[in-house]
Every structure is written in C-alpha cells, then in structure tokens.
Amino acid sequence: MRILISGGAKNGKSIYAQKISKAMSVKYDVPLYYLATMEPADEEDESRIKRHIQERAGWGFTTIEEPRRLTRIFDGIHKLDKHAKVAVENAKMGNSNVENASTKDINSKGVFLVDSLTALLGNNMFSSDGSMNLNCFEDIRDDIYIFSQMATNIVIVSDSIGCDGMKFDEVTENYKRCLARLEREIASYYDRVTEVSVGRIIDFK
Numbered sequence: 001m002r003i004l005i006s007g008g009a010k011n012g013k014s015i016y017a018q019k020i021s022k023a024m025s026v027k028y029d030v031p032l033y034y035l036a037t038m039e040p041a042d043e044e045d046e047s048r049i050k051r052h053i054q055e056r057a058g059w060g061f062t063t064i065e066e067p068r069r070l071t072r073i074f075d076g077i078h079k080l081d082k083h084a085k086v087a088v089e090n091a092k093m094g095n096s097n098v099e100n101a102s103t104k105d106i107n108s109k110g111v112f113l114v115d116s117l118t119a120l121l122g123n124n125m126f127s128s129d130g131s132m133n134l135n136c137f138e139d140i141r142d143d144i145y146i147f148s149q150m151a152t153n154i155v156i157v158s159d160s161i162g163c164d165g166m167k168f169d170e171v172t173e174n175y176k177r178c179l180a181r182l183e184r185e186i187a188s189y190y191d192r193v194t195e196v197s198v199g200r201i202i203d204f205k
Contacts, residue, residue: 007196031110118157
C-alpha cells in the first residue's frame with residue numbers, strides 16, 4: 001500500500017500519517033520506519049524536530065535520517081553516517097539511541113513514513129552553502145519512483161503551499177511548481193491520495 005498525504009500547516013496531516021502507518025504496521029506485522037528528511041538550519045528547526053520525536057515516542061518507529069535520496073536506505077554496503085543514520089526511539093519521551101548499523105538491516109516489506117516531500121525537495125534544491133540546483137525535479141522524481149518499487153508500504157507527507165494566491169520571487173515560484181509536479185507524479189501511481197484540511201480527511205483516490 002502506497003499513500004500520499006498532503007495538507008496545509010498545522011492541519012493534522014503528520015499525526016494522521018503516523019496513525020495510518022502504525023495501523024499498517026500492525027495489520028501486516030512488519031517494522032515501522034520514519035524517514036526524516038528535514039535538515040535543521042536553525043534553532044526553530046531543531047525545536048520542531050525535537051517536538052516531532054516527542055510525538056512519535058512509544059509508537060515503535062525506527063527513525064532513518066535521509067535528507068536527499070530515499071533509495072540510499074536500501075544500499076546494503078553504504079554505512080549510516082550523518083546523512084543517513086538510524087535512531088531507534090525509546091518509549092521514554094524525547095529520547096533516542098543512534099546506531100551506526102548497515103542499511104541492509106532495513107526490511108523493505110516494512111512501513112515507511114516519509115516526512116516530508118516538502119523538505120526533501122528543499123534539501124535537493126537549496127544547499128547550506130548558498131548554492132542552488134533549480135533543475136533537480138527529474139532526479140527526485142526518479143528516486144522516489146525507484147524507492148516506491150523497492151519498498152512495499154509507503155506513506156509520504158507533503159505540504160499544500162500553492163493555494164495562497166500570492167506571487168513570490170521566481171526561485172520560490174520554481175520550488176512551488178516542482179513540489180506540485182512531484183505530488184502529481186506520485187499521485188498518478190500511488191494507491192491512495194488524501195488531503196488533510198482543518199483536521200478533516202478528504203480522500204481523492
């Protein structure tokens with residue numbers, strides 16, 4: 001089962017995605033993975049990550065940090081480093097252990113919650129050194145497609161950012177267009193497409 005969940009900020013899409021992922025994990029009796037794509041740029045990001053870890057505590061997630069290429073997690077030779085490390089979360093609120101284990105231990109039949117597509121695109125398009133790759137759409141699209149063939153159960157979370165009616169600078173507009181295109185591509189072959197709006201669940205597919 002492959003599911004795309006989109007919605008505005010603070011509308012409840014992340015907690016809904018966690019509930020769906022947990023239910024799938026129990027139903028199929030498979031491991032539960034959280035693919036964290038955010039690279040913290042400031043204290044606000046750090047606080048957000050900490051809050052998300054607290055929200056996931058006790059759910060049984062194994063967290064995998066991979067900010068750019070989802071397919072990297074299935075590279076059996078690649079060792080987990082600062083760009084792809086596994087943190088096995090304790091039941092204790094906000095606590096986690098980091099393991100430097102081989103990615104070959106990851107079960108492709110597990111449930112993978114990818115949070116979020118928005119951050120994944122941002123990491124590929126904008127580097128911390130200030131450089132930009134505005135033509136990264138095809139690479140990300142292809143990587144997600146391959147990842148979606150490798151993993152059996154996937155839940156991808158994205159953000160609805162194109163409905164505000166405002167005109168931004170060209171770089172921002174390019175980012176918005178790329179995110180919308182990625183959502184359309186994923187929706188075309190995923191089993192279920194859902195929007196979360198004001199806490200309500202709207203199924204499109």
